Amino acid sequence: MQNKIYDTLIIGAGIVGCSVARYLSKYKGDIAVLERNEDVCCGTSKANSGIVHAGFDAKHGTLMAEYNVRGSRMYPKLSEELDIKYKNNGSIVLCLSSEERPKLEALYENGIRNGVEGLRIIEREELLLLEPNVSDEAVCALFAPTGGIVCPFDATYALAENAVNNGAEFFFDTNVTGIVREGDLWKIITSNGSYLTRTVVNAAGCYSDVFHNMVSEKKIDITPRKGEYFLLDKTSGRYVSHTVFRLPGKMGKGVLITPTVHGNILVGPTAEDIEDKDDVSTTAEGLAKIRKQSALSIKDLPLDKTITSFAGLRSHEAGHEFIIGEVKDAKGFFDCAGIESPGLSAAPAIGEDIADMISEKLDLHKKTDFDPYRRGITDPLKLDEDRLNELIKIRPDYGKVICRCETVTEGQIRDAIRRVPGAKSIDGVKRRIRAGMGRCQGGFCSPAVMEILADELHMDISEVTKKGKDSAIILGENKAL
Ligand SMILES: Cc1cc2nc3c(=O)[nH]c(=O)nc-3n(C[C@H](O)[C@H](O)[C@H](O)COP(=O)(O)OP(=O)(O)OC[C@H]3O[C@@H](n4cnc5c(N)ncnc54)[C@H](O)[C@@H]3O)c2cc1C
Known part of the structure; x- marks a missing residue:
């Protein structure tokens, strides 16, 4: 058992847990994040569409709608403060027949009620100017100029780094197995011993029902809802420039086509309820569905440019609503449960609110020295020639390209390992x-990346893993040779 008593322990280092940690680190108090994986951003936050939704879709009056719109408005400033890759590319919802038009109008009305700025229904002529490759069937569309795209990894790491910089701790490979009341405190039992804390934040994604149900009589149920994707090579990057949706259905926003902030095209996701909270496999049926559905929105999409497929799990709560705030019959225990889409968009607003709730409860005062800024790892390609040459003089490793596809240098890789959390x-x-x-x-750079990891972390190359324990790359009895 750790002797220290924390003010807040956050379970889960996804975008929600890291956002709570970042906003809470504005206050004087001892906070830490407990994560069962070896790193930040290993759950749903690493496998989603990367869209900062404008907020027209979430039902008016719900927490989902409120947090979506607020979170989306926070991204431009947040991306400046934390140097996050974010782009305000705008989004479009296609209407593929005149019969669907009333549904599109209802979506527009819902968006207006949610307070989304600049929403317009546009006719085919204007639509073609915005997206020349849309289907011949598209008759009109809802245009949301405030829609955006973000790198979800970048956002999560940036929030975590900024939280650490302002005093938060992170404990990795720390699997939470139990939560019990001890007087006025909570005792969190983990694979790495126990921790005492005044307040707990449950940001455990698909497992948030497990922790909620350990402390409350009012049970909740989270179903993992799988979404599969194709990621296309950057050579297809200009095929669409806005995020292109179909009209949403019972299972969500449907198959979309979107550029990523890095210049790829993402196509998906499917929506299938499953039982296993860790099953992120892709399936032939799922990928076939994406092929069929995407063809209805965009003509001749170059799916032959696919470089990988992947899947993520939405934490779908039975009432299709975010559960946010202090649990009524478990004082000091705060839920961030059922954070399915638009959770990435909503995360900054959720983090800000939970931090305010906790600071009020514990009477924490604001720090005078909180630093809201964080700089990303230097990208040599963005420097002019003189500055690049100067950098290479001091750091010759910034002149050595390791990943040819993405032009990543040894210096950047070393800096990624040296970051905290690294x-x-x-x-x-x-x-x-x-x-x-x-x-x-x-395929080309992994062996070199392994050597750099081994060198920086002072370990044998055979100890380098793909993603932490149980993912060794070099196997066999003579692996150290
Ligand atoms: C297919 C798909 C597409 C999506 N697209 C979008 C989108 O475009 N825009 C958008 O706004 N939202 C989108 N979302 C939703 C968004 O990705 C999620 O809402 C968000 O990532 C949830 O973040 P989180 O921190 O709650 O969960 P997670 O990222 O899953 O983090 C939870 C963390 O808790 C940890 N944890 C679990 N159990 C334990 C334990 N016992 N001990 C310690 N740690 C534990 C996990 O390891 C994990 O790291 C999408 C989701 C999916 C699946």
């Missing part, structure tokens, strides 16, 4: 700095 595995490097994210998917 990369400890191939996937940690990949998500922070994109080495291995390109066309060859790490």
Whole structure:
């Protein structure tokens, strides 16, 4: 058992847990994040569409709608403060027949009631000017100029780094297994011993029902809802410039086509309820559905440019609503449960509110020295020649390209490992700095990345993993040779 008594322990280092940590680090208090994986951003926050939704879709009057619109408005400033890759590319919802028009108008009305700025219904002529490759069937569309795209890894790491910089601690490979009341405190039992805390934040994604149900009589139920995707090579990056949706249905927003902030095209997701909270496999049926559905929105989409497929799990709550705030019959325990889409968009607003609720409850005071800024890892490609040459004089490793597909240098990889929290595995490097994210998917650069990881972390290369424990890359009895 740790002797220290925390003011707040946050379960889960996804975008929600990291956002809570960042906003709470504005206050004087001891806070830490407990994460069962080896790194930040290993759950749903790493596998989604990367869209900052404008907020026209979530039903008016729900927490989903309120937090979506507020969160989306926070992104431009947040991306400046934390140097997050974000772009306000605008989004479009296609109407593929005149019969669907009333549904599009209802979506517009819902968006207006939610307070989304600039919404307009546009006719085919204007639509074609915005997106020349839309289906011949498209008759009109809802245009939302405030829609955006963000790198979800970048956003999550930036929030975590800024939280650490302002005093928050992170404990990785720390699986929470129990929560019990001890007097006025909560005792959190983990695979790495127990922790005492005044307040708990449940930001455990698909597992948030498990923790809620440990402390409350009013049970909740979270179903993992799987979404599968194709990611297309950057050579297809200009095929669409806005995020292109179909009209939403019972299972969500449907298959969409969107550019990413890095210049790829993302196509998906499907929506299928499953039982296993960790099953992120892709399926032939799911991918076939995406092929069929995407063709209805965009003509001749170059799916032959696919470089990978992947899946993520939405934490779908039975009432299709976010559960946010202090649990009535478990004082000091705060839920961020059922945070399915638009959770990425809503995360900054959720983090801000939970931090305010906790600071009020514990009477925490604002720090005078809170630093809201964080700079990302230097991208040598963005420097002019003189500055690049100066950098290479001081850091020659910034002149050595390791990942050819994404043009990532050794210097960037070393910096990704040296960050706090820093990369400890191939996937940690990949998500922070994109080495291995390109066309060859790490086929060329992985061995070099492994050598750099081993060197920086003072370990044998055979100990380098893909994504933490149980993912060794070099196997066999003579692996150290
Ligand atoms: C297919 C798909 C598409 C989406 N697209 C979008 C989109 O475009 N825009 C948008 O706004 N939203 C989108 N979302 C939703 C968004 O991705 C999520 O709402 C958001 O990532 C949830 O973040 P989180 O921090 O709650 O969960 P997670 O990222 O899953 O984090 C939870 C963390 O808790 C940890 N944890 C769990 N159990 C334990 C334990 N026992 N001990 C310690 N740690 C534990 C996990 O390891 C994990 O790291 C999408 C979701 C999916 C699945």
